[in-house]
Amino acid sequence: xxxxxxxxxxxxxxxxxxxxxxxxxxxxxxxxxxxxxxxxxxxxxxxxxxxxxxxxxxxxxxxxxxxxxxxxxxxxxxxxxxxxxxxxxxxxxxxxxxxxxxxxxxxxxxxxxxxxxxxxxxxxxxxxxxxxxxxxxxxxxxxxxxxxxxxxxxxxxxxxxxxxxxxxxxxxxxxxxxxxxxxxxxxxxxxxxxxxxxxxxxxxxxxxxxxxxxxxxxxxxxxxxxxxxxxxxxxxxxxxxxxxxxxxxxxxxxxxxxxxxxxxxxxxxxxxxxxxxxxxxxxxxxxxxxxxxxxxxxxxxxxxxxxxxxxxxxxxxxxxxxxxxxxxxxxxxxxxxxxxxxxxxxxxxxxxxxxxxxxxxxxxxxxxxxxxxxxxxxxxxxxxxxxxxxxxxxxxxxxxxxxxxxxxxxxxxxxxxxxxxxxxxxxxxxxxxxxxxxxxxxxxxxxxxxxxxxxxxxxxxxxxxxxxxxxxxxxxxxxxxxxxxxxxxxxxxxxxxxxxxxxxxxxxxxxxxxxxxxxxxxxxxxxxxxxxxxxxxxxxxxxxxxxxxxxxxxxxxxxxxxxxxxxxxxxxxxxxxxxxxxxxxxxxxxxxxxxxxxxxxxxxxxxxxxxxxxxxxxxxxxxxxxxxxxxxxxxxxxx
Amino acid sequence: xxxxxxxxxxxxxxxxxxxxxxxxxxxxxxxxxxxxxxxxxxxxxxxxxxxxxxxxxxxxxxxxxxxxxxxxxxxxxxxxxxxxxxxxxxxxxxxxxxxxxxxxxxxxxxxxxxxxxxxxxxxxxxxxxxxxxxxxxxxxxxxxxxxxxxxxxxxxxxxxxxxxxxxxxxxxxxxxxxxxxxxxxxxxxxxxxxxxxxxxxxxxxxxxxxxxxxxxxxxxxxxxxxxxxxxxxxxxxxxxxxxxxxxxxxxxxxxxxxxxxxxxxxxxxxxxxxxxxxxxxxxxxxxxxxxxxxxxxxxxxxxxxxxxxxxxxxxxxxxxxxxxxxxxxxxxxxxxxxxxxxxxxxxxxxx
Ligand SMILES: Cc1ncc(C[n+]2csc(CCOP(=O)(O)OP(=O)(O)O)c2C)c(N)n1
Ligand code: SF4
Numbered sequence: 001x002x003x004x005x006x007x008x009x010x011x012x013x014x015x016x017x018x019x020x021x022x023x024x025x026x027x028x029x030x031x032x033x034x035x036x037x038x039x040x041x042x043x044x045x046x047x048x049x050x051x052x053x054x055x056x057x058x059x060x061x062x063x064x065x066x067x068x069x070x071x072x073x074x075x076x077x078x079x080x081x082x083x084x085x086x087x088x089x090x091x092x093x094x095x096x097x098x099x100x101x102x103x104x105x106x107x108x109x110x111x112x113x114x115x116x117x118x119x120x121x122x123x124x125x126x127x128x129x130x131x132x133x134x135x136x137x138x139x140x141x142x143x144x145x146x147x148x149x150x151x152x153x154x155x156x157x158x159x160x161x162x163x164x165x166x167x168x169x170x171x172x173x174x175x176x177x178x179x180x181x182x183x184x185x186x187x188x189x190x191x192x193x194x195x196x197x198x199x200x201x202x203x204x205x206x207x208x209x210x211x212x213x214x215x216x217x218x219x220x221x222x223x224x225x226x227x228x229x230x231x232x233x234x235x236x237x238x239x240x241x242x243x244x245x246x247x248x249x250x251x252x253x254x255x256x257x258x259x260x261x262x263x264x265x266x267x268x269x270x271x272x273x274x275x276x277x278x279x280x281x282x283x284x285x286x287x288x289x290x291x292x293x294x295x296x297x298x299x300x301x302x303x304x305x306x307x308x309x310x311x312x313x314x315x316x317x318x319x320x321x322x323x324x325x326x327x328x329x330x331x332x333x334x335x336x337x338x339x340x341x342x343x344x345x346x347x348x349x350x351x352x353x354x355x356x357x358x359x360x361x362x363x364x365x366x367x368x369x370x371x372x373x374x375x376x377x378x379x380x381x382x383x384x385x386x387x388x389x390x391x392x393x394x395x396x397x398x399x400x401x402x403x404x405x406x407x408x409x410x411x412x413x414x415x416x417x418x419x420x421x422x423x424x425x426x427x428x429x430x431x432x433x434x435x436x437x438x439x440x441x442x443x444x445x446x447x448x449x450x451x452x453x454x455x456x457x458x459x460x461x462x463x464x465x466x467x468x469x470x471x472x473x474x475x476x477x478x479x480x481x482x483x484x485x486x487x488x489x490x491x492x493x494x495x496x497x498x499x500x501x502x503x504x505x506x507x508x509x510x511x512x513x514x515x516x517x518x519x520x521x522x523x524x525x526x527x528x529x530x531x532x533x534x535x536x537x538x539x540x541x542x543x544x545x546x547x548x549x550x551x552x553x554x555x556x557x558x559x560x561x562x563x564x565x566x567x568x569x570x571x572x573x574x575x576x577x578x579x580x581x582x583x584x585x586x587x588x589x590x591x592x593x594x595x596x597x598x599x600x601x602x603x604x605x606x607x608x609x610x611x612x613x614x615x616x617x618x619x620x621x622x623x624x625x626x627x628x629x630x631x632x633x634x635x636x637x638x639x
Numbered sequence: 640x641x642x643x644x645x646x647x648x649x650x651x652x653x654x655x656x657x658x659x660x661x662x663x664x665x666x667x668x669x670x671x672x673x674x675x676x677x678x679x680x681x682x683x684x685x686x687x688x689x690x691x692x693x694x695x696x697x698x699x700x701x702x703x704x705x706x707x708x709x710x711x712x713x714x715x716x717x718x719x720x721x722x723x724x725x726x727x728x729x730x731x732x733x734x735x736x737x738x739x740x741x742x743x744x745x746x747x748x749x750x751x752x753x754x755x756x757x758x759x760x761x762x763x764x765x766x767x768x769x770x771x772x773x774x775x776x777x778x779x780x781x782x783x784x785x786x787x788x789x790x791x792x793x794x795x796x797x798x799x800x801x802x803x804x805x806x807x808x809x810x811x812x813x814x815x816x817x818x819x820x821x822x823x824x825x826x827x828x829x830x831x832x833x834x835x836x837x838x839x840x841x842x843x844x845x846x847x848x849x850x851x852x853x854x855x856x857x858x859x860x861x862x863x864x865x866x867x868x869x870x871x872x873x874x875x876x877x878x879x880x881x882x883x884x885x886x887x888x889x890x891x892x893x894x895x896x897x898x899x900x901x902x903x904x905x906x907x908x909x910x911x912x913x914x915x916x917x918x919x920x921x922x923x924x925x926x927x928x929x930x931x932x933x934x935x936x937x938x939x940x941x942x943x944x945x946x947x948x949x950x951x952x953x954x955x956x957x958x959x960x961x962x963x964x965x966x967x968x969x970x971x972x973x974x975x976x977x978x979x980x981x982x983x984x985x986x987x988x989x990x
Contacts, residue, residue: 230990232986232990233990234986234989234990235989235990236989244985247975247976247977248976248977248982250970250971250972250975250976252739252967252968252970252975253735253738253739253967255731255734255735276977276981277975277977279963282963282964283961284961284962284963284964285960285961285962285963286962286963286967286970286974286975287962287967288738288957288960288962288967289960290734290738290768290956290960292731292764293760293761293763293764294760296728296731296760296761297728297730297731297734297760297761297764298731299731300724300725300728300730300731300732300734300735300761301731301732301734301735301738302735303724303731303732303735304702304722304724304731304732304733304734304735304736304737304738304739305735305736305738305739305967305968306735306739307722307732307735307736307739308700308735308736308739308740308743308968309739309740309968310735310738310739310740310967310968312735312739326725327725327728330724330725420986420989421982421985421986422979422982423976423978423979423982424979425976425978425979428972429971429972461720462720462740462968463697463700463719463720463736463740463743464697464698464700464720464740464742464743465697466697467695467696467697467718468697468718471697471717471718471719471720471721472720472721473712473713473720473721473722473723474720474721474722474723475722475723476723476724476725477723485713
């Protein structure tokens with residue numbers, strides 16, 4: 001059994017041990033320590049996901065930051081799926097772009113996978129079946145390992161043959177890249193605690209891979225070396241984090257309808273509630289989770305629960321938002337606290353259901369008919385998903401209105417390295433203006449829609465509070481300040497203007513934007529938000545290295561606080577980086593702040609993959625050079 | 640039944656119930672529906688039922704969709720919170736409200752357009768889930784509020800006021816409720832208050848999903864010859880299966896119903912439901928027989944009214960979800976937030 005088969009007819013190995021070296025003549029293989037991108041091309045449903053995640057986690061355990069991305073189809077089995085791991089000692093957590101090593105396990109995507117490799121990159125493949133030389137490239141290094149052959153020799157059960165193939169390649173890669181197998185074993189130990197048989201068989205498969213690589217393959221130019229760059233950060237996906245934020249924020253009612261990429265929010269909420277919210281004495285649940293029949297029902301339940309004083313949320317994605325719109329309008333107009341977690345995906349319609357976008361911004365900001373405006377929060381990573389989910393529940397109660405947590409597939413479904421979750425036990429929930437029976441009894445004037453405090457936010461009572469005082473009728477039709485049905489113009493206008501005032505109050509309560517000033521004074525600014533964050537930070541460094549200085553403002557909420565207006569005023573030109581086709585955030589800025597559109601330059605990425613630093617640098621760099629050359633501001637889309 | 644504005648002052652001789660309220664305390668705003676609209680009679684029956692049940696009005700939450708029927712919660716129980724939601728989606732809002740506070744009584748009011756067309760899905764799923772509520776459809780076979788279009792409960796062959804013949808077969812909400820697992824199913828007629836009041840009382844006292852379809856003629860758009868939901872048509876074709884009386888729990892008698900007997904059925908919350916069988920052999924404890932009975936009479940052109948089915952031991956969504964006895968909306972951070980220490984452990988598990 002020849003360990004590494006050079007493709008038949010390929011250029012002769014350039015010396016060294018005949019079996020192990022397969023680099024083409026003249027190719028300079030990429031050399032990099034703790035700074036490279038490795039991508040696994042697999043077939044959906046082949047069990048590779050957990051093996052690939054194990055690989056990423058092992059590197060993390062060696063103190064080297066990683067940033068993984070799942071790229072998967074809208075399909076359960078058979079279609080191509082990829083898992084990209086960026087190994088990054090510098091801690092760049094966005095996608096870099098390009099691939100240094102491809103673990104090519106899917107014949108279906110072979111050509112595309114091969115094409116994606118950087119010159120000098122590495123191709124790892126299952127060499128059980130020889131491939132003709134036309135199937136390779138001259139400028140890469142090929143590492144063949146007869147994975148199928150190895151697994152077929154050891155395992156008899158077809159499922160085991162398939163599953164352990166993934167673990168075997170992890171073992172081989174560990175040796176090739178310098179990942180300590182003991183670290184992987186330790187991870188197995190944690191994963192299969194109490195399941196000794198599973199533990200043993202996984203360790204065995206790992207060693208099969210390690211042993212083969214040690215005996216037959218040479219280390220690569222790509223290396224993982226122990227470092228101390230992870231610190232106390234945690235590795236978690238945004239959907240779990242948002243769900244946990246809902247637990248900590250005191251949500252008791254969750255109603256949802258399955259939709260990628262948001263389903264795991266509800267599933268994680270169920271998991272955490274089962275862990276934290278079951279009364280030990282009685283076994284009773286301090287939560288209620290309903291998988292509704294559709295999004296209309298899920299938001300309806302949230303509206304009902306919010307009306308009745310429970311903190312409630314739903315999680316959905318674009319198509320769900322479309323269906324919920326009527327209810328969102330009702331909640332806005334009838335002033336009912338509602339929290340909606342929108343994990344955005346590629347739209348419109350079924351668009352690219354398993355790819356990422358930030359394309360629901362306008363749909364959410366103005367959801368429903370008539371004049372409406374809603375509070376949106378934009379978390380940048382799982383840490384903020386946690387924090388802002390809890391904050392959303394507070395804000396919804398305080399403002400008595402729908403609040404959207406605008407995440408996306410990229411943060412929601414990928415594990416990210418982020419600051420650990422934090423909670424201050426002394427902080428009480430902000431339940432907003434709910435009038436108690438005692439207050440009613442004491443004769444406090446209760447007008448459900450009366451602006452008593454001048455902030456546009458009225459007081460409410462909960463059903464069942466008092467036998468004779470404080471009851472009112474909630475409806476979507478106009479009413480007067482005492483909730484009495486009315487079709488009078490002045491009553492309508494009072495209401496609508498008060499809602500605007502409330503929205504202005506919201507601007508003072510939402511998370512403030514975060515400013516990252518440039519190293520040098522500059523007239524150029526850049527605005528970004530949400531999952532774009534890590535790629536943006538890396539891009540800012542790269543641009544600075546090229547002498548392009550930008551003050552950067554990360555938006556964290558809509559309505560825009562005054563600081564956004566000031567930032568725009570301070571800069572001659574501001575790039576707005578977003579992941580959609582129509583520059584939705586830019587439109588929102590122009591529309592809400594009455595800003596001259598010419599000053600806002602679109603930087604748009606919308607192919608469904610998470611935006612990369614390379615893309616941002618290229619787009620902004622080109623634009624700056626062009627305008628410098630022409631000496632004038634240019635409002636056209638760059639590149 | 641548009642009545643004149645009445646002063647809120649109570650006549651000293653007005654009878655009070657056990658919780659100290661007069662009937663007037665169960666009234667609401669003045670109805671704005673057409674004079675003679677069946678829906679107003681149903682409101683009156685609800686008022687009567689709540690008074691007789693000694694319910695404190697503010698312990699009721701009344702929810703509805705959109706339509707003439709859905710407007711009615713404003714016209715009864717003025718001291719309770721009401722919620723006029725969106726067209727057809729009352730069931731989900733009620734479900735959420737119920738999850739938030741299991742201690743209130745939930746009254747869902749809807750129309751046939753509301754529940755059998757746009758809201759058919761929500762109606763079905765609320766029944767399936769066993770949300771504890773009294774779900775009343777005020778069924779007139781037309782869209783009243785949008786002025787006379789056919790609803791999905793309109794009988795095949797019936798004529799609209801404009802003379803258009805309905806060719807679609809009707810949705811029978813009672814049959815659906817039975818099939819979907821509602822644990823209390825009845826049909827009433829707005830003109831038969833003697834039967835309707837106890838039906839509503841039973842529904843309110845029931846421990847699970849209670850559904851009543853009330854034939855409620857629309858005087859404006861569906862009370863003409865050719866309509867099968869007109870006063871005259873229903874009066875002529877009414878076939879009652881039982882008369883029920885509601886009494887508060889005292890004695891306990893097991894269910895075993897023979898012809899002509901009076902039977903008390905003990906409900907889940909301990910209250911008793913008294914059934915008077917007018918039909919020898921009719922057993923409201925048999926879901927399948929109820930369906931067959933109803934359908935048989937339907938084929939004969941008759942409307943079966945009365946309590947068609949009840950499962951006295953029915954439980955509800957809260958039981959299925961095992962939610963805490965204390966209402967979820969009353970729980971505070973101490974019960975809900977796992978705290979910083981648990982979070983530190985969680986952080987550690989994510990490294
Ligand atoms: C989404 C939506 N579509 C349509 C309407 C218009 N609409 C209001 S009431 C109604 C029909 C009501 O009929 P029904 O429920 O039978 O009640 P009725 O008025 O007959 O008592 C319709 C279609 C609406 N309010 N909302
Ligand atoms: S239109 Fe029909 S349903 Fe509406 S109020 Fe008049 S009679 Fe009643």
